[in-house]
Amino acid sequence: ELKVEQNPLFLSMQEGKNYTIYCNYSTTSDRLYWYRQDPGKSLESLFVLLSNGAVKQEGRLMASLDTKARLSTLHITAAVHDLSATYFCAVDSNYQLIWGAGTKLIIKP
Amino acid sequence: DAGVTQSPTHLIKTRGQQVTLRCSPISGHKSVSWYQQVLGQGPQFIFQYYEKEERGRGNFPDRFSARQFPNYSSELNVNALLLGDSALYLCASRTGTGKVELFFGSGTQLSVL
Numbered sequence: 001e002l003k004v005e006q007n008p009l010f011l012s013m014q015e016g017k018n019y020t021i022y023c024n025y026s027t028t029s030d031r032l033y034w035y036r037q038d039p040g041k042s043l044e045s046l047f048v049l050l051s052n053g054a055v056k057q058e059g060r061l062m063a064s065l066d067t068k069a070r071l072s073t074l075h076i077t078a079a080v081h082d083l084s085a086t087y088f089c090a091v092d093s094n095y096q097l098i099w100g101a102g103t104k105l106i107i108k109p
Numbered sequence: 110d111a112g113v114t115q116s117p118t119h120l121i122k123t124r125g126q127q128v129t130l131r132c133s134p135i136s137g138h139k140s141v142s143w144y145q146q147v148l149g150q151g152p153q154f155i156f157q158y159y160e161k162e163e164r165g166r167g168n169f170p171d172r173f174s175a176r177q178f179p180n181y182s183s184e185l186n187v188n189a190l191l192l193g194d195s196a197l198y199l200c201a202s203r204t205g206t207g208k209v210e211l212f213f214g215s216g217t218q219l220s221v222l
Contacts (some may be wrong), residue, residue, distance in 0.1 A: 004151075031209065042199060043152070043213040050209065088151055095165035096142065097211065099151030 002027045002093050006100035014108055016078050021103045023072040023089035031092035032065050032072045036085045037102070043088070046074075079107045111135070113214035115200050121220045122190050130185045130217045134202030140164075141183040142211070143175060144199040152199060158183055187219075195221045 003026040013019055023032070034046040047056045049065035049072060056063050060083065062075045072089055084107045090097040114133045122128050134141050140159045144152035154167035158177035177183045181202075187194055200214045 033211070035213075040218075042215045045210060045212070048209050090151075095157040096154035096167065097144075097152070098154075101151050 002029070002091060002098045004089060004091050004098050004100040006089055006103050008103060009101060010104045010106075012106045012108065013079055015080055018078065019076050021074040021076075021087055021089075021105075023074070023100055025070050025072075025091045025098075027093075028067065028070070029091045029093060030067070033090040033092070033097065034063050034072070034074055035088045035090065037088065038085050046087075076105075081107050081109055083107055113200055113202050113212050115198075115214040115217050117217060118215065119218045119220075121222065123222050124190055124192060126190050126221075127186065127188045128190060128219060130187075130198050130200075130219070132183045132185070132200030132202075132214060134181050134183070134200075135212055138202035138204050138212075139181050140203045141177055141181065142201045142203075143183070143185050144201065145169075146197040146199060146216075148196070155185065190221045192221050195219060 005024045007022050032049040035043040036046050037043050047063040052067040054065045060077045065072045084105055086102045086104045088099055088102045090099045113135055116131045142157040143155040145155055146152040155169050156175045157165040161177045172188045175185045197216045197218050199216045201211045203211050
């Protein structure tokens, strides 16, 4: 059974700081997704990572994938308050996405 | 272009009732998936449909059923509602089963009292 684990589950940080969210998964997969969710809202696609060594960046967020280690990271650079949200990673397993529990990120001014 | 649309946005039901949730995929998308998200957790896969056929089913009881129509819209039905069915129900679409990006609707918030 494919399992996806995120850590930390909760992160409170100051504006301007850097931090990394980790996503481990238990079996091989060729697609790794990162989504953002604001309270009471739906899921916003951030990144889709398709191959080993893939790195994608959008603004202050950068995601990477190591398929050999079964690990993806979401790095936040110089955090700003607007990045406060819950971040999910998900792994594509045939016809479905298997999701991590989410990382609730609070960025304090 | 319109994104994935779901209706209704909110719904309140009592235990034992039945509910139908609706989803219209992005134009041109033939694959629709349903997910349940309980507060504070990640989404859980319920169903995937492609070209009107069920392609996958998650670990949900038979009270949950779905279908896809010729225009690729979809309905999720839940019978004999339980308190534990209270959740955000999300519909997602993609162009095909082998395609990469999955687009989510805004969801239906179901409360069972």
